[in-house]
Amino acid sequence: MPLYNHVARSILSAAPNGVDLRAATVLLPSKHVAQALTQALAVVAGRPVLLPQMLPLSDWAQTLPLDAAVQPDTRRIAVLYQSLRERDWFGDADLWSLSRELLALMDELTRHHVALPESAEEFAAQLTEAYNARSGEALQFEARVVHELWFAMSLGGELDAVSAYQQRLARLAQTVTGPLYLLQTCELSAPEQRFIAACGERIEVFDLRTMVSRDSVLSRALQRGTNDLRSDATQLQQLPEERLSARLQLFGAHGLEQEAQAADVQIRRWLLEGKQSIAVVVQDRLVARRTRALLERAGVMVGDESGWTMATLSISTVLMGWLEVLQGDFYYQDVLDLLKSPFLFADGTHAERKQAAFLFEQLVRKHGVIAQLDSFIALAEREEPVLVQPLVRLRQASQALPRKTATLEEWLRAMHDSMEILGVIHGWAQDAAGQQLVQLFKQWTEELQGDATRCSFSEWRRWLAQQLDLNTFRDLGVESPVLFTHLAATRWRRFDAVLLIGCDAQHLPAPANAGQWFNDAVRASLGLPTSSVQQAQVRDDLLALLMLNDTVLASWQASKNGEPNLLSPHLELLRALHLLAYGDDLAANELGEMLVSAQVQPAEFELPRASAMPHPSAQSALIPSHISPSGYNSLVACPYQYYARHLLRLNELDEVREELDKRDYGTWVHAALQRFHGELPLLSEHTHEHCVATLQRISDEVFADALAHDYLARAWLLRWQAQMPAYIDWQLDNERAGWRYAEAEKGFEIDVADNLTLRGRIDRIDRNGEQSRVLDYKTQAVATLKHKLKEAGED
Numbered sequence: 001m002p003l004y005n006h007v008a009r010s011i012l013s014a015a016p017n018g019v020d021l022r023a024a025t026v027l028l029p030s031k032h033v034a035q036a037l038t039q040a041l042a043v044v045a046g047r048p049v050l051l052p053q054m055l056p057l058s059d060w061a062q063t064l065p066l067d068a069a070v071q072p073d074t075r076r077i078a079v080l081y082q083s084l085r086e087r088d089w090f091g092d093a094d095l096w097s098l099s100r101e102l103l104a105l106m107d108e109l110t111r112h113h114v115a116l117p118e119s120a121e122e123f124a125a126q127l128t129e130a131y132n133a134r135s136g137e138a139l140q141f142e143a144r145v146v147h148e149l150w151f152a153m154s155l156g157g158e159l160d161a162v163s164a165y166q167q168r169l170a171r172l173a174q175t176v177t178g179p180l181y182l183l184q185t186c187e188l189s190a191p192e193q194r195f196i197a198a199c200g201e202r203i204e205v206f207d208l209r210t211m212v213s214r215d216s217v218l219s220r221a222l223q224r225g226t227n228d229l230r231s232d233a234t235q236l237q238q239l240p241e242e243r244l245s246a247r248l249q250l251f252g253a254h255g256l257e258q259e260a261q262a263a264d265v266q267i268r269r270w271l272l273e274g275k276q277s278i279a280v281v282v283q284d285r286l287v288a289r290r291t292r293a294l295l296e297r298a299g300v301m302v303g304d305e306s307g308w309t310m311a312t313l314s315i316s317t318v319l320m321g322w323l324e325v326l327q328g329d330f331y332y333q334d335v336l337d338l339l340k341s342p343f344l345f346a347d348g349t350h351a352e353r354k355q356a357a358f359l360f361e362q363l364v365r366k367h368g369v370i371a372q373l374d375s376f377i378a379l380a381e382r383e384e385p386v387l388v389q390p391l392v393r394l395r396q397a398s399q400a401l402p403r404k405t406a407t408l409e410e411w412l413r414a415m416h417d418s419m420e421i422l423g424v425i426h427g428w429a430q431d432a433a434g435q436q437l438v439q440l441f442k443q444w445t446e447e448l449q450g451d452a453t454r455c456s457f458s459e460w461r462r463w464l465a466q467q468l469d470l471n472t473f474r475d476l477g478v479e480s481p482v483l484f485t486h487l488a489a490t491r492w493r494r495f496d497a498v499l500l501i502g503c504d505a506q507h508l509p510a511p512a513n514a515g516q517w518f519n520d521a522v523r524a525s526l527g528l529p530t531s532s533v534q535q536a537q538v539r540d541d542l543l544a545l546l547m548l549n550d551t552v553l554a555s556w557q558a559s560k561n562g563e564p565n566l567l568s569p570h571l572e573l574l575r576a577l578h579l580l581a582y583g584d585d586l587a588a589n590e591l592g593e594m595l596v597s598a599q600v601q602p603a604e605f606e607l608p609r610a611s612a613m614p615h616p617s618a619q620s621a622l623i624p625s626h627i628s629p630s631g632y633n634s635l636v637a638c639p640y641q642y643y644a645r646h647l648l649r650l651n652e653l654d655e656v657r658e659e660l661d662k663r664d665y666g667t668w669v670h671a672a673l674q675r676f677h678g679e680l681p682l683l684s685e686h687t688h689e690h691c692v693a694t695l696q697r698i699s700d701e702v703f704a705d706a707l708a709h710d711y712l713a714r715a716w717l718l719r720w721q722a723q724m725p726a727y728i729d730w731q732l733d734n735e736r737a738g739w740r741y742a743e744a745e746k747g748f749e750i751d752v753a754d755n756l757t758l759r760g761r762i763d764r765i766d767r768n769g770e771q772s773r774v775l776d777y778k779t780q781a782v783a784t785l786k787h788k789l790k791e792a793g794e795d
Helices: 002-012 033-045 057-062 073-087 095-111 120-131 137-155 161-175 190-200 217-224 229-237 256-272 285-297 314-327 332-339 350-367 373-383 385-399 408-421 424-429 432-447 457-470 520-526 531-548 569-582 589-593 629-637 639-647 662-679 688-709 712-736 782-788
Strands: 025-027 053-055 180-182 205-207 248-254 278-282 482-485 497-501 552-560 740-753 756-768 771-775
Touching: 002 033, 025 057, 033 053, 053 057, 057 161, 073 095, 073 137, 073 432, 095 137, 095 161, 095 457, 120 137, 120 520, 161 190, 180 190, 190 205, 217 229, 217 531, 217 569, 229 569, 248 256, 248 569, 248 589, 256 278, 256 285, 256 497, 256 552, 256 589, 278 285, 285 482, 285 497, 314 332, 314 385, 314 408, 314 424, 314 432, 314 457, 332 350, 332 373, 350 373, 350 385, 373 385, 385 408, 408 424, 408 432, 408 457, 424 432, 531 569, 629 639, 629 756, 662 688, 662 712, 662 740, 662 756, 688 712
Parallel strands: 025 053, 025 180, 180 205, 248 552, 278 482, 278 497, 497 552
Antiparallel strands: 740 756, 756 771
8 A cells, every 4th residue: 555655654754753643633534544544554663653643624523512502404494494484485386495405505605704795785786796697686586585594594693513613623723732634635625724724823734635646647637628638648658657457447338237237247256356345436326226236136245335315215115105195195005005014013913014905905906995094994894804903003193193284393293103103113123224213303303392383294294305315324234345435435545446337427527516596606706616616526536546546447328228428528538548648448348248148147037948839738626617708708819818817816906996987887877777676676567757766866875985985976877867767768668568677687607518617697687478588788889889799709
């Protein structure tokens, strides 16, 4: 580790006797650097060393107490939200997101000691000049929003996190006594620069950032861009030691899947070579997810420094799924998704939860009830008593939440109680991420204690979704040579191999934070850092990574959805420079050639070699002794379909019809006519008006349940009511011709083959003396029926 050894010599040279470094402090970019630097100090000294204090500046500052309490961001954003809602500047916009963005802007103003003009008019004039535009309503509105909220937030005088950090740094600068060593690869923030300057007035400060050589041809080329590429290439030809092909390769993939496959294969190659520390620097989270899945399929577990936002984890899925159920009035699909969550009813057995999900799905598919918890409970009480208790728990959990508006603190407490009733808290307690979420609920509740911001259910839900998106879970329980991390976390760290994934122009450098407030011109005029500062930091981090590590592979999707996708401009410049200097474009050709053969193929998924047409044969035990008309139709239409559905019993579940259709209409008409003829077997014995009134009453009763749940049922009932007089006239004509209603829904059996019986039901049978006739009710249009009868067939 020559660079670490160089740093160690610089530090040891300032020690009184060469080994006592206790008075010194080394400021690290992250705590991960401490171990490597400790080893380098021991190696260079050649004997035991009394180590200096080695830690990041932010951690050092946290060791100093403050006189006043720090107002948490949850409280500050609630104040901003309340201010925006009271002023009604943005209508129906997402005020929580706007509040978060404004809070970040105000923290920047504080961090860089920006003083706004005393009046909104002066501020608007400053913005107009910076934007180089005419003064208009939009600029005046922007100035008014920022100016008014800035001063409103400042009136309270509470200490925020940024101000607290600045105060700690100011106190720390007055207490530092020993020499200070600064080990960074990028520029410090404005408060940190002021801290270093203040320390320099009292003690010796050694800036070790130049240890990562920035004076090479490659570093100069990255900083200048393409302005003098051929001249840089000419210089590079004279410096074979700066040739990159031995330690940097580029792989352009055809789509996300191939990039993930390449990452999976390369990591496993490195592991087989015996590499003990492999960093996967993630630029594209989608590729990272797929890569991780492929590695775990191959039995390679990974550590993850970047972590996952709480919003993407299953612990949050059950939480937001419960809110979705409540907002959708217990829509059946939302309830079913919730019941399938492993965290729901976690205080019971896994079998009980699976049974509840299965029974609920069967119930709603059978009866077509699509919403309303009370309707589900009523159905369960009649047909599935085992399902009643889980559904009642859902009702109890919903009753634990406020009915109207409540403060954020009240929502949090009520939500915790609701999750407790559902057994979710018990499930979270068994999961590392769940435990962190429980602690976050407790922390948010304490931070928002006394806050008076009242929110409706939808406002609270948006707040919670934002909080879950802002907090990250890192699984610290996995120890692996493969570590997923991000570019900034690699500062001054060495690995056996580094894989950069997602290195296209869209992700590296990542686009500057494009907020709603202020472009670069305005930010420069206010004294805020511009997007170029962020881009330069990314460039410096990338350059340091390449300088410190000897084996690096960078991959990107060279094509997306059939369209070319550009490589990162930083890497494209290195590729072009290397091609001009050495005729080598750094392409990882060998990796592309071995992708297919290196894929993990589980044996159970291997395709059979035989290509002959399969000939399924039914075991005698599977052959039915009877067949229904619909089953017979399936057999005639497609024997394979019949084999799958009726012999192997792979029938699809009935779909839940969310809107009433002709099938429902036909069912109700059949039921109404069966009851009608049961009450009045001979219509000629009654008046026409009585017959119509009786059929009307029976139809109203048959349609009643559907009318209570779906307004469309009214349209179908009106359609049937319009046909009733004509149906009565038709039936009276039948009776005058000697036909009498005999029975309805009559079951029948017909032997159609040896050991095979056709079974079905007849809608209605009439008799005229010794004669019988079968009637099949149809609610279809006459033209449709005539079309079916044009050709002889099953219809």
